[in-house]
Amino acid sequence: MSSRDELRDELAFLADAGHGAAKDHSATSLLDHQLVTSPLLAFSALDRHMDSFPSRGLLGTAGTDSERLYFNTNAPSSGLICGVQGSGKSHSLSCILENALLPDSRIGQLPKPLAALVCHYDEEDNNRPCEAAHLSMPSSSLAGQVALPRITVLCSPSNIVRRKQAYAALPNVEVHPLYLSEQDLTAPRMLAIMGCDNLDTMPLYMHSALMIVRSIGSDAFKYQEFRKRLDAERLNPMQRAMCKLRLELLDAFLRPGSANLKSYFSPGQMVLVDLTDPFLDGLTAAVLFDIVLGAFMQWQTNTGKMVVLDEAHKYLTNSDSARLTRSLASIIRQQRHLATRIIIATQEPTVVPPTVLDLASFVLCHRFTSPSWCQHLARHVSTGQDQWFEEVMRLETGEALLFAPASLTGVDGAGNVRLLGKDSLRVRVRPRLTGDGGTSILAIGGQRSLVPDTTVGQPPLSPAESTPASFPAVPTPITIPDMYTSWLSPSLLTPPVPEVNASDAFVGTKIERRFQPLVEALHRRHSTGHERVMRAVVGQLLNHHRTSASWLKQLVNDARGAGIVEVGTQGKSTQWMKLIVSEPFVFI
Known part of the structure; x- marks a missing residue:
């Protein structure tokens, strides 16, 4: 040839x-x-290529024309959400979790819900649940109208009692201690929790432990066999004491016969690893997160996965040598093959290593004012705007700047899609379907949501939704159904009002957290002082929290005895209930 x-x-x-x-x-x-594979897309691009995006979730509106913006739940991606406290960062994260877990036509299409793993840590136990757990309850305006996911919380065994108290008021939430089984405890994970990542600074007795692990082999690793061989090692008293300290942390999270970590994972459900514990530091929490993350990635499913690092600045370190950082970078590099989406939410973007930032599919910047944050992001975010830092500082609550070069922002005159490229897009995040756990507690005025349901301008999802829902200007009183009145104690039907110190209106009212569902159900329907149950309060509590009438009976009786509510009767059969405590409420 x-x-x-x-x-x-x-x-x-x-x-x-x-x-x-x-x-x-x-x-x-x-x-x-x-x-x-585009991480985000505008409605005009979706309308042109509808068949290419069978699974997508509404994130909000973007641009001057308020075009709908969608998160592509069908394709693996990775993103960073950053911003100061109160800017709407956690709200945006919860909206993305809703897109991944809730098959609801009001926020898009989700034929196959994802499986979600959320990592949360706080060294100060203030008896508050992780905000992501509020996906287990609907928004105050959508009670009984949202299909809610089941949430499994895994927490530190040494803090299990307080964490159960923190999550007690949330429905559809199960709290379990985080125990590792031998199936979860591979040799590399065991060495990591013992602090053996750095061979250069490893003490001599840890070298002995490492040699034992190597002799056993990773595939056939048995913890009891490892302990038996380690006890047989010739170590001096000081070395043996230090080795014992290393093993105590491992023993605290290891219990024979415990359920395998993989048994907690399921499509459409969330596993929340909450390691809030005053006896755990951020480095130890990061190691434990890495172990659970490894089990999550080994778990096989025919749907996609989502990994969320919540409040990452509390445990993530800006070091490529950190074990959790290496795992994240490895997963992001293989995300297309692992069908995994990774979202990192942090108040401080400087803790995110450059390796992870460079690989991110998108960055969602809520309001912040730190020049060092801007400089850190500017080295890793493609942007053609010199004034974007000033724009970030001027963002309103619930707004963000989106940097996502591969996102589809529309179509040109020829019908070809346009990529965002090095430009940025101003985004206004939509309201949530689920409850808001990030309300701000004010000295006067009670709790305020960061992104109220009525403030986000959002185009209708369909012509049928173009007519706004009508709400009465004045709450309409209703009677408690007969099925709920039979269990009211006679003492509850008398209307004595306990005295309330006038100064309480200014310093706040401390209320046990178990009464929070009842207080919020009454308060969001009317102001303190109204004498009738507002629409659907009783039904809302039963449906919203999926509980029994006996539970509600006990709750109302206890609340009345604590001077929180008053229950009385008008006529022969008309019962009423009202809130008699003053704002702001502080749940303890």
């Missing part, structure tokens, strides 16, 4: 592959792949 014939063969091959002037099915397939 002549050289000229070989050249013709090369041209024919390139033409068949879709290069040059020829565009065939192969080229179309490449374009389709670019479309379906």
Whole structure:
């Protein structure tokens, strides 16, 4: 064959592959792949390529024309959400979790809900649950109208009692101690929790432990066999004492016969690893998160996965040598093959290592004012705007700047999709379907949501939704149904009002957290002082918290005895209930 014939063969091959002037099915397939893997997309792009995005979730509106913006739940991606406290960061994170877990047509399409793993840590136990756990309850305006996911909380065994108290008021939440089984405890994970990552600074007795692990082998590793061999090592008293200290932390999280970590994971459900514990530091929490993350990645499912690092500045370190950082970078590099989405939420973006930032599919910046944060992000975020820092400082609560080069922002005159590229997009995040756990407690005025339901301008999702729902200007009193009145104690039907110190209105009212569902159900329907149960309060409590009438009976009786509510009767059968404590409420 002549050289000229070989050249013709090369041209024919390139033409068949879709290069040059020829565009065939192969080229179309490449374009389709670019479309379906876009992390976010505007409605105009979705409308043009609807079949390419069978699973997507409404994130909010973007641009001056308030075009709908969607999170592509069908494709793996990775993102960073940052901003100061009160800017709407946790609200945005919860909206993304809703998109991944709630199959609700009001926020998009989700044929196959994802499985979610959320990591949360706080060294100060203030008896508050992680905000992500509020996905277990609907928004105050949507009680009984949202299909809620089941949430499993895994917490430190040494703090299990207080964490159960923190989550007691949330429905659909189960709290379990985080115990590792031998199936979860591979040799590398055991060495990590013992602090053996750095070979250069490893003491001699840990080298002995490492040699034992290597002799046993990772595949056949048995913890009891390891302890038996380690006890047989010739260590001096000081070395043995230090080795014992290393093993005590491991023993605290290891219990024979415990459920395998993989048994907690399920599509459409969330596993929340809450390591809030005054006896755990951030480095230890990061190691434990890495162990659970490894088990989550080994778990096999035919749906996608989502990993969320909540309040990452409390345990993530800006070091490529940290074990959790290496795991995150490895997962992000293989996210297409692992069907995994990773979201990192932090108040301080400087803790996010450059390796992770460089690999991120998108960055969602809520309001902040730190120049060092801006400089850190500017080194890793593609932007053509010099004034974007000033724009970030001026963002309103619930607004964010989106940096996502591969996102689809619309179509041109020829019908081709446009990429965001090095530009940024101003986004206003939508309201939530689920409860808001990030309300601000004010000295006067009670609790205020960061993104109230009525403040986010959002185009209708369909023509049928173009007519806004009507709400009465004045709450309409209703009677308690007969099925709920039979268990009211006679003492509850008398209307004595306990005295309330006038100064309480200014310093706040401390209320046991178990009364929070009842107080909030009454308060969001009317102001203190109204004498009738507002619409659907009783039904809301039963449906919202999926509990029994006996539980509600006991709750009302206890609340009346504590001077929180008053229950009385008008006429023969009309019962009423009212809140008799003053704002602001502080639940303890």
